[in-house]
Amino acid sequence: MKERFFAYVDERQRRYIDQLGEAVAIPSVSSQLDTHLPDIQKMMEYAANFIQRLGGQWELRDNPDGTSERPLPPLLLGHFPVDPRKKTVCVYGHLDVQPAHIDDGWDSEPFVLTERDGKLFGRGSTDDKGPALSWLWVIEAHKELGIDLPVNIKILYEGMEEYGSEGLFTFIRDEHDKFLGDVDFFCISDNYWIGKSKPCLTYGLRGLAYFELIVQGCEQDLHSGNMGGAVHEAMTDLIRLMGTLVDSQGRILIEGVMDDVKPVTPEEEAFYDPIEFDVESFKEEAKVKSISNKLLHGNKKDLLMARWRFPTLSLHGIEGAFSGSGAKTVIPAKVKGKFSMRLVPDQDPVRIEQVVRAHIAREFEKLNSPNKVELNMLHGAKSWLSSPDHPNYAAAAAAIQTVFQTTPDYTREGGSIPITTAFEEATGMNALLLPIGACDDMAHSQNEKYNITNLMNGIKVLGMYLHELGKIGGPKPSSCRCIPLTEEELMVPGAFMKGFRCKCEM
Amino acid sequence: MKERFFAYVDERQRRYIDQLGEAVAIPSVSSQLDTHLPDIQKMMEYAANFIQRLGGQWELRDNPDGTSERPLPPLLLGHFPVDPRKKTVCVYGHLDVQPAHIDDGWDSEPFVLTERDGKLFGRGSTDDKGPALSWLWVIEAHKELGIDLPVNIKILYEGMEEYGSEGLFTFIRDEHDKFLGDVDFFCISDNYWIGKSKPCLTYGLRGLAYFELIVQGCEQDLHSGNMGGAVHEAMTDLIRLMGTLVDSQGRILIEGVMDDVKPVTPEEEAFYDPIEFDVESFKEEAKVKSISNKLLHGNKKDLLMARWRFPTLSLHGIEGAFSGSGAKTVIPAKVKGKFSMRLVPDQDPVRIEQVVRAHIAREFEKLNSPNKVELNMLHGAKSWLSSPDHPNYAAAAAAIQTVFQTTPDYTREGGSIPITTAFEEATGMNALLLPIGACDDMAHSQNEKYNITNLMNGIKVLGMYLHELGKIGGPKPSSCRCIPLTEEELMVPGAFMKGFRCKCEM
Incomplete structure (x- = not known):
């Protein structure tokens, strides 16, 4: 199946770029809702129509935090035919983008996807329209090639990520036993490799x-x-x-x-050894090169630990x-x-x-x-720390091995992506951060871009990941969730994202 | 002469208020030159016409720091017939004001002089149109009563005081031996009593x-x-x-x-004893009453020293x-x-x-x-410190004694009025700060006002002050000024205001 899938994907490169261009052309800027709310809605409808063409069912769910005075964009929920024998993965992405204007210092119109040197420049190209559409392209390939999806897929796309994911936490809390009630794995593709060439899987985020x-x-x-x-x-x-x-x-x-x-253990320390990370080029990224050319830590291991753990x-x-x-x-x-x-x-x-x-x-x-x-x-x-040993991570690592012929780096990040914790705490199910963009994609900045190689390999990795997930045995662990938090626990900062806590483990 | 002068002034109260109203109605806001430059010019012409009616000569001198791209308001110079046997006083005032808008929290239109409870509310009423016009009212009284002016008077009014007196320092440097060449005394009435009822003379300012x-x-x-x-x-x-x-x-x-x-001497300490100053009401003015009700120093003497010396x-x-x-x-x-x-x-x-x-x-x-x-x-x-023993101060103290039947408090201020130093350093002549407004006049703030009593007594004090100056004997000390600063000295911060330094002393 792999060869047919890869060949199909390779043939459609031009089409993927064109479709990404259609999505980028919709200026779905969530921090400017007064002018761009209709654009976010349009972008949601664009994705909803795509799901429909794929034979899926979709729903534009009213944002639970929106009011008539302050309307918020809907959440887009997508379902595909469910086989109760298969496990279920919920893939998350966001269709809103950061503001952009050519006068900010872009070399081409930010809302016109522009190809230069194998790179696709445009606002949202890598954050997060490229990765979000990739899931749909994977499903499309399966449909057209007549290959059964190895897992049940639920799609959860939001339009407020760049403005604090307003409404999403309420949705997660309210739907932990409904829309999310049968989810076995979460996969979020909304972060980046730590380098330009080697894929990674992210298993930790700092809290705030x-x-x-x-x-x-x-x-x-x-x-x-x-x-x-x-x-x-x-x-x-x-x-x-x-x-x-x-x-x-x-x-x-x-x-x-x-x-x-916790003190660092020798085992943990060994984890940092294989990571591909160049301290000298990081000085450039950290913007200290021309000022002091000095970082707080001079070697890779100390530096990554200072940023991550x-x-x-x-x-x-x-x-x-x-x-x-x-x-x-x-x-x-x-x-x-x-x-x-x-x-x-x-x-x-x-x-x-x-x-x-x-x-x-x-x-x-x-x-x-x-x-x-x-x-x-x-x-x-709270911070979030997962285990790279979890079958969800192992599936992604195997997919990367298939596509890139290499094992991924296992990385953490210094920032916070609170929905990761929210998904896990509400359902007890494992969440995977599976980045497909490169470290220099300039998300949020001028000249945001998505490499064509990342686009193409990303679709392949996501497809292979679903197949690896499909191989995971064991019972569905979906029946034991939902021990509500006490009132007292709900008062705790961050509790909004853990309205329920689940004790079940895979 | 005093009785006729006082009676004349008392009769004209309504007229003074009306004229102050005309001046306040001109919104000469110097921080908004793009819209208000014509208003400042109009205000200058208003005062120039007044000088002309009094038989004086006036000149609207181009601001030395203005350019055609960035025009600045002119300086208004006024002369009255000069008797070479008399000493010469240069009186300084400013005709520009701070911005004001009724929405800022004024109880009446800021550019409509409004009388309530013996107070004249309006932007510029006390800072500095009231005091500035008072000099002209004093001259008017003398003219109409046929009383000779006891000193030669030079008027120097500017229109940029509320925006850093731009151009004035250059003028002072350039004209130290021309317009200012025969000045024996300076008098500046642009600060405030430290209380509401007792007049004071200010002999010190802090530097910055x-x-x-x-x-x-x-x-x-x-x-x-x-x-x-x-x-x-x-x-x-x-x-x-x-x-x-x-x-x-x-x-x-x-x-x-x-x-x-310098350490405080017992003599200096004694100076603070008679000053009328209430620590409790100062807490209100310092806006700490409702927060901590605590000042850095609890007693009058320490508090005033901390602010002044x-x-x-x-x-x-x-x-x-x-x-x-x-x-x-x-x-x-x-x-x-x-x-x-x-x-x-x-x-x-x-x-x-x-x-x-x-x-x-x-x-x-x-x-x-x-x-x-x-x-x-x-x-x-640099800070500025004068001596209350100087004849210029003694003249003002005697005038205050005549009008208020009390000796003034001798005060310093914590802020900086750099033109004071500029006048003294350029000419070597003594400058007097002779406030006539009260401590609660709210200069720069909402509901700026000028008490009618301060207006009326102010005119009387300024008139008596001129007569006291006229009694000062001794030779005119005007011939020995003007030792230019070296290039090196000109590099010193603040040097712009001391382009020349004079060694002569009264």
Whole structure:
């Protein structure tokens, strides 16, 4: 079957590019809903029509978080004929894109897919219209070649990913035992290789604890000439407090924050050895080459661990202080310092909030200041760590071996993709991050592109992955999910994404 | 003469209010030159016509810093017939105003002078159209009563004061031996009493050293999930450096910064005793009442000294970091921390820049960071300190005694009015700050007002002041000024305002 499938895919290259061009031409920008909501809807309908042509059933489900005052794009659900003997995979993708305008510095119109040197330039080409359409092309190939799908496929496409996946978490919570009730595996193709040539599978993401530290000294901004020397300035306290959080070597200085971070085992360390990753080219990517040419860690292993498996703390900025250019002699009345930590496994955002709160209280006490201080955690999300040993990952690795004749790198990422955790926590089923775009695809940036090789190999990998999934034996584990969270657990930051927790294991 | 003058002034109250209303109706907003330049010109012509009616000569002098691409309002110079036996006073005022719009929270239209409870509400009423017109009303009274002016009067009104007095410093430098060549005294009525009822004379202003501390870690902003742990973050360094500058009790932590600050002598201390100043109502003015109700100093003397005769350091904000509301997971590439010090006598901005630069170098060294750091002094201005014993001050004190039957408070201010130093340094002649508005006049703010009592008593004080000046004997000291600064001295921050320095003393 493999040869026929690969040959069929290879023949259709031009058609795939044309169809990707049709999708890219729809400016489905989710951060500009006031003007682009109809475009997202159009893009949803484009994909829905495709599903229909493939003999699937589709549904444009009203966004559960939308209101008549603030309509949100629908969710697109797709089903194909179900064989109860087969396992079920839910593939996720998003059809919305980041904003783009040629004046931002694009070399060609961002909403016109433009081929140059084997690359397809266009907004959404790699993030995420290319990968999302690839699932449909895989199904199309099976239909036209008369090959049975080896697993049942459920499609879940959203239109708000680039704006926080609004509505999706509610959907996942509400549908964990309905639309998602018989899902055995999840597959998300919305991240990237860590290099340009070697495929990878992503088994970990860091969590997030985002804080706002507020200090207020007076009711309104004052003149530093007139009032300097008279009042306890809020900025003085805030800057000193923010200065106690992290040092210039990136070490977090908050007592207790590292308590739950597991030491690195030799086994884990060995995991990093085969990863293809070039520190020198990473300096270019990290944009430090022309400034200091220095990273926090000089060798591959330490650097990847610092980005993937250790927490970090970044100071993002201050709201309420003077942030313009030039000079303003202001004593800001109320300032809000923004900082966040990327969390790793076993670091609970709830506990992190506690240790940060205790740290701020201790440090503020030392300042002997009468100003008002307040700490808010704006977002909390647990990290996600899966096991590359899971059959879902093994299936993808086998597919990659078939297409690329190599084993994938096993990678983690420093960022957070909260739906991964949401899928797993709501259903107990394994989620796989299966990237098919390259590290230099420039998602979110100018000149976003998708290599034709990635497009073509991606379709092949996704097809092979379904066949590898089809080989997995054992009973369907779909019957034991759904132990609702308690009220108390629902109060926990991040609980919105884990309205239910499932105890079942494959 | 006094009785006739006072009676004449009292009779004309309605007329003064009407004329102030005409002036307030002209929205001469200097920060919005693109739309309001014609209004400033109109206001200048309004005052020029007034001078002409009084038999004076006037000149609208092109602003020396204006260009055809960027026209600036002219300077208004006014002369009255000169008697070479009399001394000459140059009175300064400004005819431009801060922006104002009723939607900002005004209770009545800001450009319609509106009387309520003995107060005249309107933009510019107290800052500075009321005081500026008062000089003309004084001359008018003399003319109509047939009383000789006891001194020669030169009028210098500008239209850019609320936007940094652009052009004025160049004028002062260029005209120190021409228009200003025969001036014996300067009088500036553009500040405020420190209370609501007791007049004061201001003999000191703090200087300024405004810094921008730049740290750059990478070429462009990065994602904290992806890059957190990999790069030396600029914000970490900047926040830590800013945290070494001042503590929560307002103490400046920069080595050497206090070296030139003279200790307080018992004589000086005694100076503060008679000052009418209520710490409790100041808490309201300092806007801390509802927050902490705490000031850096609890008693009048310490508080006034902290605002007037000691340096202070304020952290104003950061440019280049996230300053919006909500959460953004950014690692800013290049951040600029803004802070400034108010300087006091004997603190030279040049030396202050050196000690700050040395401090930053020392502290940055401790951080062991490869990031790029840079310190710029954006503005440097020396403080100004005069002596209340000078005959110019004695004249004003005697005038106040005549009108108010009280001696004035002698005050300093925490802010900087650089033209004061500019006048003195260019000519060697004494400058007096003679405020006639009250502390609650809300200059620059909503509901700016001018009390009718301040308007009326102000005209009387200015008139009596001229007569007291007329009594001062001794030779005219106008012949020995004008030792030009060296090229090197001109490079010093603040030198723009002291193009020439004069050694002559009264």
